[in-house]
Amino acid sequence: MSDNLASKITDSELEVMKLLWHASDALPVTEIREQLQRSKGWEPATIKTLISRLVSKGVVRQEKRNVYYYSPVISEKEYSSWATKDLITRIYNGKASDLIASLVSSNGLTKDDIAELREMFKVEE
Amino acid sequence: MSDNLASKITDSELEVMKLLWHASDALPVTEIREQLQRSKGWEPATIKTLISRLVSKGVVRQEKRNVYYYSPVISEKEYSSWATKDLITRIYNGKASDLIASLVSSNGLTKDDIAELREMFKVEE
DNA sequence: AAAAGCAGTTTACAGTTGTAGCTTAAGCAA
C-alpha cells in the first residue's frame, strides 16, 4: 500500500473503513448511513462526504448496481500494519522492538497480553 | 498526559520536540533554528511558528533569560507511550497484543527484534 | 402526471496544519 493512500485516511474516514471492513460484502449507502448515524450521530450528508473522499483517495471502490455499492480496496490488515510501521518510523526510529519495550515499561500490556506474547515468542523446536 | 496535549503534536511540531528531547538543556531559538534549518530546510519563520504553537499547546515551556529558552514539558517516553496507546485504541480495539501480532504477521520485525523480544518475554524465575 | 423522497454531486465553512512573510522593539555595532 503506497504512502499516498493509507496516510490519507483520517479519523472520521477510518470509522467508515471499519464498517466496510467488517461487512462481508459491498454495502449501499443506506446501510453505511444507518449504522454510522446510530453509532456516531453523523448526518447523512456527512457520511456521504466521507465516502466520497475515500473513493477519491482510492481506498474505497464503488460499483454501480441499482445504486452504488461500496467496498474497501485495502484490507484492514494492510492498513493497520501500515499504520504501525508508520508509528515505528515516526517515533521509534524504525525500531519495532523499541515500541514493544515502550509498551512494556509503560504498563501498556495486560496480564493476558503478556501471556499471549510469551506464547508468541516462545523458543520453539 | 492529557489527551488535549499530546494528541495535538503534529508531524512538523514533532520534529521540534525531538530536538528538544535530545538536548540536555533548554535551547534558545538560535540553536533550534540552526539544526532544523539544516536538517529540514525550514525557514526561520516556520520554526518560530512551530515553537509558538508548541508553547500554546502547553507541551513546551519557555523561560526568559536574555532571550527565551525552550524545553519540553512532556518527555519523549510519555509522548511515545501515549501515541502507542492511541494507536492501539484507534485501530487494534484496545488490544496491545493484536498490535504485536500484526507486526509479526506483516514481517515488521527483524531477526534482532525477535531475539530481543524472546529475551523480553522469556519466562523468568 | 404531479409530487415526494432520496442517491449522488456540489458547495460551504470553520478549525488545523504546513509553510512563511511583515512588523515592532530591543540590543549591539559603528
Next chain:
DNA sequence: TTGCTTAAGCTACAACTGTAAACTGCTTTT
C-alpha cells in the same frame, strides 16, 4: 546616537479535516 540585526509577535494563505446544507435528477407513490 543612529542605524543594523534579529528575537518575538502578528498576519497570511492554501490544503486538509470535520461537519453539513443545497441542488439535481431519477425512482416511486399517489
